[in-house]
Amino acid sequence: MAGSMSQVKNSKVRPSMYSCLNTGGGMIKNPFPKxxxxxxxxSLAGKPNRDAISSTRKLLKGFGIRTTVMPNVFAxxxxxxxPSPCELRISDFxxxxxxxxxxxxxxxxxxxxSAQMxxxxxxxxxxxxxxxVLGYSDITAFHLAMFAKKAGIAISSPMTSELPRALRHSLTWECLSSSFSPSPGHIFPLAEKYKLxxxxxxxxxxxxxPVNLTVLTTMIGTPYLPDLKGAVLLVEDLCEPPYKLDRYLTHLQLAGVLKDxxxxxxxxxxxxxxxxxxxxIFAKFADKVNGPVISGIPFGxxxxxLCIRFGSEIEIDNGKFFAKQKI
Incomplete structure (x- = not known):
């Protein structure tokens, strides 16, 4: 085990000292609750960039938030x-x-x-x-398991690798903030601003x-996949050729996910x-879904x-999203 708790890198600040931070691209307000x-x-998955960690710690310090980089983050x-050995990563968590x-x-x-742990x-x-627990992409495995186990609060959001830049965008900031403080009737302003x-x-x-398509597919058949019956499934992916997207959607169809x-x-x-x-490809599978199918969602x-809390209640009507946010 690399290091004891006393050796963990720790950033101490006075919690009420700052409410926003000037990152050079303008002031960023604190989206996190008090x-x-x-x-x-x-590090649940790959090894991070040290500069990205430093930038995020600086951002959070500006919000008055103390940070601890766990001892095996850079293993x-x-x-x-x-990734680094599973035993080190799970020890940190x-x-x-x-x-x-x-x-x-x-x-x-x-x-x-992430699934190894x-x-x-x-x-x-x-x-x-x-x-x-915040993250996305490969962290989907962790989030699905959390939701299945009813343990913790799974929020799909930017990670340290991109958080400072992502929070400069009002959509990202507003959605992350509302993930902590659900507001019934909140409307995601998608239909007007995005080409859905x-x-x-x-x-x-x-x-x-809200999941990564590849990771979701690999979770089928495990005890860490929650019941998806009646769910609104939001999927994204990166660097997968079209035939693989077809393969994953076929898997979801044959597993009964799309009809549920x-x-x-x-x-x-x-x-x-x-x-x-x-x-x-998406149109081919649309008839397998007992409800609307919409592409172009700003997620991924x-x-x-969008930053989304797993299990938030969503209504969809003519391309508009109403988050009832009943958890």
Whole structure:
């Protein structure tokens, strides 16, 4: 085990000292609620960039939030795209849970490896602490398991690798803020500002499940996949050729997921072929969904994006999203 708690890098500030930070691109207000005073940074998947960690710590310090970089965050990786040993990563996470002063766990980055830890998480302690865990992409595995276990608060959001830049965008900031303080009737301003494409019309409501498509597919058949019946499924991906998107959606169809959900929302698919190819694939599966299918949602590996709390109640009507936010 690398290091003891006394060796953990710690940034101490007076919690009420700052409410915003000038990052050079303008003032960023604190999107976190007042009770978030200590954030633990962990690497659930790949090894992060040190400069990105420093930038995020500076940002949080400006908000009056103390940060702790857990001791194995920069542990050497095992190989190309293989993260550091699972034992080190899960040790950091469980240690953060045991620290009663930690109010939130922030993932450093995605990559690969989150699923390796699911049978080693102290789920009882996470349920008892009920603190937020932020991340997305490969962290989808962790979030799905959290929701299935009813342990902690899973929020799909930017990680340390992009948080300072992402929070400069009003959509990202507003959605992250509302994830902590749900406001019934809050409207995500998508229909007016974004080029959404309604592939299949309809109205729907249900618990929103915001995930990475590839990771979701790999979770099928495990005890860490929550019940998706009636859910609003929001998917995104990165660097997957169109035939793989077709493969994953076929898997969801054959597993009965598409017929069970109330709506399918398609987020950003950066470097996943061209839009025309993707829309053909999405249209092919639209009839398998008993509800609306909409593409172009600002969600995924982008800076200006939705931040969403797993299980938030969503209503969809003519391309507008109403977050009832009943958790």
């Amino acid at each position: 009770h978030i005073r200590h954030v633990a940074i962990v 050497p990786e095992l190989g190309d795209k293989l 469980n240690r953060a849970l045991k620290d009663k002063t930690v109010d939130l766990v922030l993932s450093s980055r995605g990559g690969y490896g 699911l049978d080693k998480v102290d789920w009882q302690l996470l349920e008892k602490r009920n603190i937020p 494409k309604v592939i299949k019309k309809g109205k729907a409501s249900g618990r929103i499940i 959900i109330s709506a399918l929302l398609l987020g950003n698919f950066r470097r996943c072929g061209n839009e025309k190819e993707r829309l053909k 590996h982008i800076k200006r994006r």
